[in-house]
Amino acid sequence: MRFPLLPFAVAALVAVHFLPDPVSAQETPTITIKKGNSVTVALDPLTGGDGPGATKILQNDLEISGWLQVGSPAQAGYTIRGTASGGSVTGWVVDRGGREVLRANYSGGTRSAVHQFADEIVETLTGNRGIATSKIAFISNKTGRKEVYLADYDGANVIQLTRDNAISVSPSLGPDARKLAYTGYQSGYADVYLIDIPSGARNRILKYPGTNTGAAISPNGGRIAVSLSKDGNPELYVTSINGGGAKRLTRTRGVEASPTWSPGSDAIIYTSDNGGTPQLYRISASGGSPTLISTGHSYNTEPSWSPDGRRVAFNVKGGSGFQVAIKDLTGGSTSIASTGGSAENPAFGPSSRHVAYSMGGSIWIVDIFTGKRFQVISGVGNATQPTWSL
Amino acid sequence: MFFPFKTLFQSLIAAALVLVLYTGCETTQDEFVGVDGDFVTGSPLPERREGVSFMGGGVNRNQFAPVYFSYNSFEVPGSEDGKIVTVAEFMKSSPNDIIVAGFTDARGTEEYNRVLGERRALAVRDALIMKGISGSRIQTVSFGEELPAASGSSESAYSQNRRAEIGLIQ
Numbered sequence: 233m234r235f236p237l238l239p240f241a242v243a244a245l246v247a248v249h250f251l252p253d254p255v256s257a258q259e260t261p262t263i264t265i266k267k268g269n270s271v272t273v274a275l276d277p278l279t280g281g282d283g284p285g286a287t288k289i290l291q292n293d294l295e296i297s298g299w300l301q302v303g304s305p306a307q308a309g310y311t312i313r314g315t316a317s318g319g320s321v322t323g324w325v326v327d328r329g330g331r332e333v334l335r336a337n338y339s340g341g342t343r344s345a346v347h348q349f350a351d352e353i354v355e356t357l358t359g360n361r362g363i364a365t366s367k368i369a370f371i372s373n374k375t376g377r378k379e380v381y382l383a384d385y386d387g388a389n390v391i392q393l394t395r396d397n398a399i400s401v402s403p404s405l406g407p408d409a410r411k412l413a414y415t416g417y418q419s420g421y422a423d424v425y426l427i428d429i430p431s432g433a434r435n436r437i438l439k440y441p442g443t444n445t446g447a448a449i450s451p452n453g454g455r456i457a458v459s460l461s462k463d464g465n466p467e468l469y470v471t472s473i474n475g476g477g478a479k480r481l482t483r484t485r486g487v488e489a490s491p492t493w494s495p496g497s498d499a500i501i502y503t504s505d506n507g508g509t510p511q512l513y514r515i516s517a518s519g520g521s522p523t524l525i526s527t528g529h530s531y532n533t534e535p536s537w538s539p540d541g542r543r544v545a546f547n548v549k550g551g552s553g554f555q556v557a558i559k560d561l562t563g564g565s566t567s568i569a570s571t572g573g574s575a576e577n578p579a580f581g582p583s584s585r586h587v588a589y590s591m592g593g594s595i596w597i598v599d600i601f602t603g604k605r606f607q608v609i610s611g612v613g614n615a616t617q618p619t620w621s622l
Numbered sequence: 623m624f625f626p627f628k629t630l631f632q633s634l635i636a637a638a639l640v641l642v643l644y645t646g647c648e649t650t651q652d653e654f655v656g657v658d659g660d661f662v663t664g665s666p667l668p669e670r671r672e673g674v675s676f677m678g679g680g681v682n683r684n685q686f687a688p689v690y691f692s693y694n695s696f697e698v699p700g701s702e703d704g705k706i707v708t709v710a711e712f713m714k715s716s717p718n719d720i721i722v723a724g725f726t727d728a729r730g731t732e733e734y735n736r737v738l739g740e741r742r743a744l745a746v747r748d749a750l751i752m753k754g755i756s757g758s759r760i761q762t763v764s765f766g767e768e769l770p771a772a773s774g775s776s777e778s779a780y781s782q783n784r785r786a787e788i789g790l791i792q
Contacts, residue, residue, distance in 0.1 A: 378768075399768050402733055415736070420675020420721075421763045422736065441667035443740040443764040446733050459737055461762065464664020465744060466737040487696075487737040503734055509694075510734055533734040547731045554731060576731055617732065 271357045272301045273325075274308035279315045282342045286316035289343055292386060293350035296606055298585055298599045299358040310357060314349065321345035325353060333357070343388055361539075363581045367409035367621045368588055369393070370595055371401055374613030380414050382429070385581065385620070387595070387609040393427060401617060406449035409621035411473070413437075413447035413456060424458060424475065437475030442466075446490050449473070450497040451539065451622055455517070457491035457500050468502055470517055481519055492537040492544070493517075501525065501544055503533045512546060512559075527559050527566045534577050538584040539622045543600075545569070545578035545587045556589050558600055569600050579620045588618040664744060665751060668758040674791055676721045676763055681789035686712075688771070688785040689746050694730070696741040698749050706746065709788055710753035719759040721789040722746045727780035728767045739764030746786045 275294065278286045290312070294300050305311060310333065314323035319342055324335035334356045338345035344365070351362030366385045371378050380393040380403050393412065394400045402415040412427045416436075424438035424447045438444040442461030449456055456471045460478065468481045468488040482488045486506030493500055498517050503510045509530045513522040529548040536545045541561070548557045553574025559566045569578075569587060575596070578589045585601050588608070595609035595618045609615050674680055686709050689702045698706065713720070724739030724746075743762035751757050772779035 399765070401768075402736070417677075417765075419672065420677055421670065421761075422740075422765075439670065441670050442744075442762050443736065445736050445764075459733075461667065461737075461740045461744065461764075463666050466740050487734075487741050489737040490733045505734075505738075531730075533731040 270299065270301055271310065272303040272308045273353070273357070274305040274311045275302055276311060276313045278313070278321070278323075280317035282316040282319075282321075286314070286321060286342050286346050289346040289386075290314075290350055293347060293362075293364040294353070296386070296586075296597065296599075297350065297354050297362055297364070298583070298601060298604070299354050299360050299362075312353060316342055316345070319345065321349055323349040323353075325356065343384065347384070361582050361584075363583045363586055366582050367405065368579075368595060368609065369403045369405050369409075369412055369619050369621075370590070370609065370612075370615050371403065371617040372613035372615045380412065380427075381612060381615075382409070382412070383609055383612075385597075385608065390609070390612055393429075402445055402447070403617060403619045404448045405619045405621040407451055407453050407622055411449055411453065412619075413449055415445040415447070424456070426456075426474070435474070438471065438478075440478075448491045448493055448500075450493045450517075451495055452497040455497065457493060457502075457517070459487075459489045459491070468500065468515070470500075479519070481515055481517075482522065490534050492535045494537055495539050495541045501535045501537050503535060503546075512544065525559065525561070527557065529557065529566070532557075536579045536587070538580040539582055540584040542584065543580070545580055545600075547576060547578065551575075556587060556598070558587070569598050569603075570596075571605075577617045579618050580622075581620045582622045588620050590616040590618060664748065665757045667762060668760070670761065671719075671791070674721070674761075676723045676787075676789050680792050681721060682792055683787055683789045685790040686788040688787045689742075690781065691742055691784040691786070693727070693780070693784065694738070696738060696745045698745050703749075706749045706753060710750055710755050713750070713755050713759065719761070719791045721761040721763060721791060723787045723789060724762065724764040725769065725771070725783055725785050725787070726767050727783040728770070728775065729780065730767070732766060736764050736766035739766045742784075742786045746788070 294302050310325050310327055312325050320339040322337050325333050338348040347364035350364035354362035363385050368385050369382045372381050377397050378399050380400050382393050383390040396416050396418050399417040404413045415422050416425045422443040422445050423436050424444045426437045427434045440460050440462035444460050446459040447456050458469055459466050460469045466487040469478045471478045484506040486504050488504045491500045491502040501514050504513050510533050512525040512532045512535050515522040531549040532546050534547045544559050547554045554576050555568050556570040556575045556578040557566055558569050573591050575589045575591045578587045586597050588597050593614040594607050595615050597606045597608050687705050689705050722743040724743035726735040726739050747760045770783045772782040
């Protein structure tokens with residue numbers, strides 16, 4: 233089968249891509265920013281006392297971002313400049329005509345300020361959400377027990393969140409990394425705890441009989457989806473953010489696990505083995521009939537729904553254990569995003585193009601559009617089960 | 623058109639019965655927002671006894687032999703039935719309650735293993751209920767692939783880790 237119109241379609245797409253966007257032209261009459269999926273930028277080393285360190289952080293942010301390519305000033309459509317000192321950054325971006333398309337001051341420490349600048353560059357030049365200010369939480373056995381840790385998305389500023397000295401697992405970060413839910417065994421049972429990260433306050437919010445686990449905080453921050461066995465079988469429930477008012481969503485002979493929320497907080501994808509092997513299903517957060525999501529794989533667990541709603545990442549068996557698979561919920565195809573060893577517990581980041589997973593005791597990020605991989609957290613014991621703030 | 627009428631009549635009777643049973647069962651449960659006609663499973667777990675931990679000193683984990691399971695299965699194998707009988711007989715003559723803890727091998731992902739382990743613990747609980755033990759005397763917990771009985775990645779180690787342990791509350 234040939235596609236005689238393909239060259240014309242490509243030409244048309246390219247032409248549309250390079251046409252000025254009439255809407256943004258109206259909004260900003262003096263500056264027309266051409267938004268695209270890969271914009272080449274040049275990075276002038278940042279000046280000031282903290283310049284060299286800040287430049288390194290920014291370079292790494294831009295490289296991982298995926299939306300931007302760092303090139304020479306001759307190739308670049310924009311040049312990034314800035315000055316960093318005293319924990320603050322003043323950053324600006326100029327186009328080829330020397331006009332400023334972005335200028336802002338950022339504070340909160342050099343790292344944080346640079347990450348804010350990086351996300352604003354991505355947003356301004358491409359219209360996409362960056363990941364530089366996001367956080368990744370994970371589990372490590374560094375102390376000899378499994379505890380919850382929190383880090384910047386690039387692996388900096390690792391802090392140990394729990395000191396339960398029991399088994400603490402299955403973390404889920406809420407929006408803006410303000411809250412974190414996890415499963416802890418301090419009581420001898422599997423309970424769900426909720427940490428308010430800014431204040432450090434922690435509460436045991438689900439302590440029903442049996443096993444309470446897999447809690448996922450909704451993107452609007454208001455609810456929790458969780459697997460509870462209190463009624464005699466592990467089933468899917470939705471509760472308020474503080475664990476109250478548990479509503480049962482499923483009723484099967486099999487087990488339900490690992491819920492993940494839709495961007496609108498109105499639907500949930502989860503794993504169930506009710507059909508014999510673990511498969512992904514989608515259900516409305518207010519109940520109803522679940523729909524099977526066919527993937528072509530017989531083992532489908534640990535799903536993570538992308539914040540743009542278009543994809544779901546999950547584990548399948550393959551390679552030397554598990555692989556990270558990506559199912560396109562709009563187009564329908566399923567692809568494998570991980571290579572090498574056993575890759576577990578995928579978690580989409582706020583960009584909807586980056587997925588974090590654990591492999592060989594480290595946390596990795598894969599850019600599913602380019603296939604580029606970055607080892608972001610390593611040397612913190614055996615790091616597993618990443619969860620990424622949206 | 624006798625046949626269709628008869629089946630319709632039967633369906634109506636069945637639907638009415640289901641409705642009566644359903645409303646009868648659900649009055650004390652949390653609101654169920656799923657669909658009618660799904661599977662009705664298990665018996666609700668009894669309230670916890672806070673302070674009693676399967677891993678703590680108040681629970682004897684050596685009184686009974688572990689119940690072993692097949693790969694990715696939560697059915698109690700027929701070959702393990704004798705162990706269930708032993709526990710049931712003991713409980714009939716003893717006031718002590720039990721906690722059943724479910725475990726898996728490491729060949730699944732963590733959260734799926736955690737619920738699979740719980741399902742194994744619940745399968746042992748259901749088997750004991752079938753042998754006449756009150757469900758109110760049996761708590762469950764799952765550790766998933768944590769706390770393996772045998773280390774390593776041999777089939778022998780895996781088969782020892784796919785288990786439910788029965789802890790006697792002292």
